[in-house]
Amino acid sequence: MIHSRRTRAGRPGPGEDPIHTLRFGVNYTPRHGWFHSWHDFDPARARADLDAIAALGLDHIRVFHLWPLLQPNRTLIRRTAVDDLTHLVDLAGEAGLDVMVDGVQGHLSSFDFYPEWTRSWHHRNVFTDPEAIEAQATLLRTLGRALAGRPHLIGLQLGNELNNLVEHNPVTADEVDHYLDTLLAAARDGLGDGGLVTHSAYDAAWYGDDHPFTPEASARKGDLTTVHPWVFSGDCARRYGPRSPQVQHLAEYGTELAKAYATDPARPVWVQETGAPEPHIPATDAADFARATVRNAAGCAGLWGVTWWCSHDVDRSLSDFPELEYTLGLFDSSGRPKPIAKALAETIAELRRAPENAPPRDIALLLDCESGTRSVSGPGGAFFESWMRLRTEGVRPAVVLADRALDAEHLAARGIREVVRPT
Template sequence: MTAVLNAKTVNYYPANAGWTNMWTAFDPVRINTDLAKAAALGADTVRVIVFPQTFGYPTPSATYTARLAQFIGLADTNGLDVKLTLFDWWSNYTDIDNSVIWALSVLHPYVDDPRVITVELKNEISPGDATAMAWARQLIPAIRATLPAMPLTLTVDGTSGAPGLTSLKSQLATTPPDYYDFHFYGPSERSLAEIRRAQAAVAPAPLVIGETGLSTVSTSEGEQGAYLARVYRAAQVAGIGSVAPWTFNDFAAGAIPANSSVSTQPAQYKYGLHRTDGTAKFAATVVNGAWTSATTPNSILNLGFEAPTANSPWRQYLPQAGAAAITTDLPRTGLQSARFTGTTRTGSGLPSLLTSPITPVQAGQSWHAEAFARGAAATGITELALSWFDINGAWISQHTSNRLPTGTTTWTLLTVDAVAPAGAAGVQLHLKSGDNTGTVWFDDVALT
């Protein structure tokens, strides 16, 4: 179990062949290339998912079991263990006998095989489905009878969270898995609170994070990297040793089987650490640091505005009232700064640039934020704000800095110090400039 609970696992499909297509269009050369890249990134385990309807049910096809064996061999060649997920895209829960036959047929070659370190019985089983739960209570002991030393796990979907895990654990009380697997796709700035809630739901059983990530279909690659950095840091604080990014590759058009609802969701094509051409996104660098040195530094946040736009996690808030531009016209240090010009306000407040820290928020912590600001014929309000949110995303309160004087000023340090209020699970740092008919620049931000 130690290896499982500390595994540096990556979820994997080829960029051109996701889900069942990986097996029907099996390409060992491409797979080997990808697994070598995963190992170089710092992974030591790869999760692979198999499908009864593709492999053949209830008797798996020799063709597909050979492909699975070849995949496991390729993983081993690249120094990777395997986490094997069964019964994906599966709902025939009344057919228990044939389910057992199929599972044991797939698993039998790996009874004493150290290359396969854990088995996930079913990807994202529904704890609200009584028939599915009855099926799981039969399958777990059946698999254990043949593979008594194999750690078994189950997951619920990424939106069920801790309540789903609570229900899953309750219904498997007589035949519990060896550990539970949490799929986390919630707001990363609140990830520590969500992880601890999930841990409490399954305690005293151990927990891993088997999937987490952010699609770049509508966010920057920089924010994807910061998202994963926050989750890795929160897991470290919570004492969780295994966090698996979803997923290794983006998916090309046509890569996801057309008969799947997943294929109709644009976000599903852009969760990868690598683009479809094989080049690494910023998130790959973040994961490499988390895996190889257990570091997720604040430099990920681009606090000096020097990173390429694609690699910056800064987000616009209320851009309809004025969007910040990253410019080279007046940096305090380095080459770039953030500029607001001609801003207004909305009923929701002042426009801003915002980000959240890598370090997770805990109530009672002391926080400090600072930035230098400079004005040219500035009007209105220019300040920093720390905005606090509870575990459900509800706004609690904010703390604001000293304000930049109006008019034309030199670089002026704005600072805000605060203690995270009771119930705080996340914080956002806002660089605000509203009702400003002139221009304001921000540079050299710090957040600790």
């Protein structure tokens, strides 16, 4: 359900429970200099970006600092870098935007950012080295304490898609669990009870056989589940076509898949990244894709919100980005809103004026991944195609794990009256 009584920023009004108010926002990519702008943070430029974002009717942003600038030495956290981050958060609040802060970056738009104390002669595995883990915990604790108490702060996330770092930092699923538990505890210790504490992973956590970041970790650790349903994962858009049901319902599907792995039936899911990457989604189809993605996801019970990737195109004066990164913004690199920005703003306004009262998902499709074959639930997989087939036939299927298919209490808590097997 989408509540319509909102403050200027789209935040919950008095008496509303923020965890049940559907939110619409954008991942903030600075127009000038991309995230390299943290080297010489310019409040005036940031303010202009934030005002443009707020003018679209969005209610929140997600922000990212760079790990090497925050913590250039294992035992040194730069106060000026932390101050720049808190300044940006305060500017967002002045613009009427709530803020989610990601702590360890980590990985952004195909680039990895490691402090030098983790590399070369000083190489440390960021997931398994005890001192590296403690350093990250100290950083998150420090950021939490610096940010705590701001009424427009949504919370603190460990970092952006940390599982992208697995290739250069081998780790087991048990070691990932220890890593996440340690960092989540540190973030909570720093932030206190004044906001959400979360983590995120790219789609390999859900679709990748034997990937050490597991669906269970995503769906059971932290205060809510975050999903990043990208249309290039599993070649979804190329496999089925940019206007296909498989593409237009992908964020909805990702939300329902995540709910299946949660032990708490009421645990919210946040579509934290989704976007229209060219050429997977041609520019001529981007507006319709945005409308369909948001509307379909909004029909999921327990959805926290949708946060688009991203606010501004990467300027082509910057080199070596994958081609799709240059055109993902709602605004072009000169700051002009693109057609997709108008489509997204209009769709959000329509949903706020007339919330969709979607019928319950009382039919669930059974997912059996006990043998470790998560790929069946990814694009091209048998389970994925069965779910999409049901959806195109007018069914709105939930997802239930095989080991819960006979758990009457679990099914009742989720409103499921019938479980069907994939065909």
